[in-house]
Amino acid sequence: xxxxxxxxxxxxxxxxxxxxxxxxxxxxxxxxxxxxxxxxxxxxxxxxxxxxxxxxxxxxxxxxxxxxxxxxxxxxxxxxxxxxxxxxxxxxxxxxxxxxxxxxxxxxxxxx
Amino acid sequence: xxxxxxxxxxxxxxxxxxxxxxxxxxxxxxxxxxxxxxxxxxxxxxxxxxxxxxxxxxxxxxxxxxxxxxxxxxxxxxxxxxxxxxxxxxxxxxxxxxxxxxxxxxxxxxxxxxx
Numbered sequence: 001x002x003x004x005x006x007x008x009x010x011x012x013x014x015x016x017x018x019x020x021x022x023x024x025x026x027x028x029x030x031x032x033x034x035x036x037x038x039x040x041x042x043x044x045x046x047x048x049x050x051x052x053x054x055x056x057x058x059x060x061x062x063x064x065x066x067x068x069x070x071x072x073x074x075x076x077x078x079x080x081x082x083x084x085x086x087x088x089x090x091x092x093x094x095x096x097x098x099x100x101x102x103x104x105x106x107x108x109x110x111x112x
Numbered sequence: 113x114x115x116x117x118x119x120x121x122x123x124x125x126x127x128x129x130x131x132x133x134x135x136x137x138x139x140x141x142x143x144x145x146x147x148x149x150x151x152x153x154x155x156x157x158x159x160x161x162x163x164x165x166x167x168x169x170x171x172x173x174x175x176x177x178x179x180x181x182x183x184x185x186x187x188x189x190x191x192x193x194x195x196x197x198x199x200x201x202x203x204x205x206x207x208x209x210x211x212x213x214x215x216x217x218x219x220x221x222x223x224x225x226x227x
Contacts, residue, residue: 033215041201041221043155048215086155099145099168100216102155 003027004089006103013110019074021106023087032070033100034061037084046072046085077110084108114138118204118219125194126227133189133222135204144187145205145216146179148172155203161187191224199226 003026013019023032031050037043047054047061049070054061058077063070074081084107088100117136125131137144146158160167161179178190187206191198201223205216 035218041149041223043203043218043221045215045217088155091157099157099160099170100147100155101157104154 004087004101004103006085006087006106008106009104010107011109013077013108015078015110015112017077017110019077019081019108019110021072021085021087021108023070023072023103025068025070025087025089027089027091027101028068029089030065031090032063033088034070034072035086035088035102037086037105039083043086074108077108079110079112082109114217116204116206116217116219118202118222120222121220122223122225124225124227127196128193131191131194131224133191133202133204133224135187135189135219136185137187137204137206138208138217139185141206141208141217143167143207143209144179144181146189147203147205148200149203149221150197150200158189158202194224194226196226199224 005024007022031048033048034046035043036046049061049063058075060073072085084105086102086105088102091099091101119134123131144161147155148158149155157170159169159173159179176192180188201221203221204219207216
């Protein structure tokens, strides 16, 4: 069965802390998605990556395709980073897009 | 930046009634998706749509569900006879082409409440 697992489920941090969220998956894929879901429910795509590392502002995503593992890091965290972070993988091996299966998400709260 | 827009943002419907959720994907995108998220649970795939037909659908997408692209801009999800368990957040997403390096773009969702 195709699975995407995330850890931790919940994470509380103090403003300024470095944050890491982990994702592991059982499907063979060529790319993985990181998404952000705000308290209002809307979903924003953060990254789609197939190898190595991508950086956008204070967000860094890494992936190891062989180990089927990805991490999302937030440097110098801020209360506005508080959201649910979700990783998602395409269902079909080799697909970088297409129908996604989602992890349960990591709820991040950053305290001032 | 172009956006996927969904309407309405919140829909309240009596059980057994038909409901249509609307989406306007990004204009040059070719692939369209519906996902749903029951409160407190993870996002689940419902259906994908390409070239005016369903590409894939999940086991959730039974005969009560249908999708349509009635014109060049709208992409709709219809639930024929709603059940209490259809209460969820429904997300539309789109992407441009098969092997694009761009991710799917999601709308803000429609919260469907079945009474």
